[in-house]
Amino acid sequence: MNAPERLFAPPAALDRAVFAARRRALADIVGTEGAVIVPANREQPRNRDVHFPFRQDSDFWYLTGFPEPDAIAVFLPGREAGELVLFVRPRDPEREIWDGRRHGTEGAREHFGADEAHTLDAFDAQLPGLLAGRRNVHVQLGDRPELDARITACVQRMREMSRRGPAAPEALLGLDASLHELRLIKSAAEVAHMRFAARVSAAAHIAAMRAVAPGVQEWQLAAEIHAVLARHDMEPGYGSIVAAGANACVLHYVENRAEVGTDDLVLIDAGGEYHGYTADITRTFPAGGRYGAEQAAVYDIVLAAQQAAIDTVRAGTPVADMHEAATRVLTQGMVDLGWLSGDVDGLIEQGEQRRYFMHGTGHWLGMDVHDVGRYRVDGDSRPFAAGMVTTVEPGLYVPPDDERVDARWRGIGIRIEDDVLVTDGEPDVLTGDVPKTREAVEALIASARG
Ligand code: GLY
Numbered sequence: 001m002n003a004p005e006r007l008f009a010p011p012a013a014l015d016r017a018v019f020a021a022r023r024r025a026l027a028d029i030v031g032t033e034g035a036v037i038v039p040a041n042r043e044q045p046r047n048r049d050v051h052f053p054f055r056q057d058s059d060f061w062y063l064t065g066f067p068e069p070d071a072i073a074v075f076l077p078g079r080e081a082g083e084l085v086l087f088v089r090p091r092d093p094e095r096e097i098w099d100g101r102r103h104g105t106e107g108a109r110e111h112f113g114a115d116e117a118h119t120l121d122a123f124d125a126q127l128p129g130l131l132a133g134r135r136n137v138h139v140q141l142g143d144r145p146e147l148d149a150r151i152t153a154c155v156q157r158m159r160e161m162s163r164r165g166p167a168a169p170e171a172l173l174g175l176d177a178s179l180h181e182l183r184l185i186k187s188a189a190e191v192a193h194m195r196f197a198a199r200v201s202a203a204a205h206i207a208a209m210r211a212v213a214p215g216v217q218e219w220q221l222a223a224e225i226h227a228v229l230a231r232h233d234m235e236p237g238y239g240s241i242v243a244a245g246a247n248a249c250v251l252h253y254v255e256n257r258a259e260v261g262t263d264d265l266v267l268i269d270a271g272g273e274y275h276g277y278t279a280d281i282t283r284t285f286p287a288g289g290r291y292g293a294e295q296a297a298v299y300d301i302v303l304a305a306q307q308a309a310i311d312t313v314r315a316g317t318p319v320a321d322m323h324e325a326a327t328r329v330l331t332q333g334m335v336d337l338g339w340l341s342g343d344v345d346g347l348i349e350q351g352e353q354r355r356y357f358m359h360g361t362g363h364w365l366g367m368d369v370h371d372v373g374r375y376r377v378d379g380d381s382r383p384f385a386a387g388m389v390t391t392v393e394p395g396l397y398v399p400p401d402d403e404r405v406d407a408r409w410r411g412i413g414i415r416i417e418d419d420v421l422v423t424d425g426e427p428d429v430l431t432g433d434v435p436k437t438r439e440a441v442e443a444l445i446a447s448a449r450g
């Protein structure tokens with residue numbers, strides 16, 4: 001049997017040089033007085049001998065490329081004996097028969113650029129020596145309380161010994177101002193990964209749109225999405241939302257167990273991850289092939305809000321302007337439809353629009369769907385800069401039991417979401433391949449029905 005063709009050529013893999021360059025950039029930020037400690041993810045048991053599929057921690061992956069669970073990276077800029085120290089699971093022929101090959105300390109040095117590698121059981125004994133002379137320890141406190149406790153116990157031991165030995169570190173700092181600033185700005189190689197994830201995810205949405213019909217099950221549409229992803233060595237970057245009718249008013253609806261009704265809109269929020277980089281796309285389309293009058297009226301407001309918001313995604317514009325732009329268009333629309341009454345500025349000041357638009361307009365996107373990166377710096381909304389990727393995803397949702405609006409609006413939930421790369425020029429919509437205007441969506445569905 002022939003394997004199904006890939007629709008697009010995948011980008012070049014990220015090689016060792018990429019990870020080394022990231023560590024150089026991190027060294028420039030934290031300096032030789034800093035140490036960075038980043039743990040890998042743990043395997044999560046599902047039941048008895050079965051684990052949930054393993055996904056590496058994004059910070060750890062970004063810094064090391066090392067794929068195994070449980071490891072810990074200690075990065076020490078300027079250390080003469082070597083900057084990257086990896087603590088990894090030991091080789092174990094018996095376990096490797098069951099669970100697969102482990103790289104061990106040798107593999108960590110040979111293939112992942114570790115200057116020094118130890119097995120995990122050596123971590124507590126080695127750490128005081130590694131932190132000697134380091135003033136700051138950069139670690140994302142709270143993410144892994146048991147690791148935090150081991151680090152603070154180490155600092156405490158060093159303090160007790162400091163009359164005879166090296167000074168203990170003075171401060172524990174998070175990663176937001178260091179590693180996460182690097183992750184926020186995507187390199188050309190990262191953009192290539194995101195573009196690929198976006199294009200395949202767009203094709204997946206198109207497959208679901210083509211498959212929609214009254215009577216289909218939400219999970220069958222999810223299957224259309226996931227099949228396209230799987231054929232491109234991808235998996236969902238987050239739980240896929242396939243929400244028919246009023247299910248769309250549940251923002252993180254992931255049950256996907258209902259039948260699609262004749263007059264339903266179907267909201268699909270799904271995106272695939274390619275080698276660590278995810279897309280995040282939402283489209284809302286009619287099961288019957290044509291938007292009804294009320295659905296069309298709401299749709300056009302959400303689309304206008306999204307276009308206004310995308311237009312703010314330009315280097316130098318404060319990030320908060322994106323939400324403001326969407327909020328203004330949506331609130332005006334809610335007034336026009338008779339859902340709210342009053343003057344738009346006053347309504348926004350009172351937060352009245354949150355009744356039907358209760359989430360933000362976008363978030364950083366990258367290795368995580370809600371990616372790292374600060375939105376405000378020193379109290380102010382930061383400006384967009386080239387290389388950032390944000391989602392733009394306004395929506396309107398009228399709960400089915402909302403008695404404050406006319407019955408004909410109830411149960412309508414619409415979101416439109418694209419992924420936008422900030423450039424030095426126009427906003428670059430990575431996910432633009434999925435039809436978005438009502439006319440284009442209806443034409444696609446009609447063409448699928450012949
Ligand atoms: N898919 C989750 C979100 O759009 O934020």
Ligand code: MN
Pocket residue numbers: 280363391393417
């Ligand atoms: Mn999103």
Ligand code: MN
Pocket residue numbers: 269270280281282417
């Ligand atoms: Mn989404």
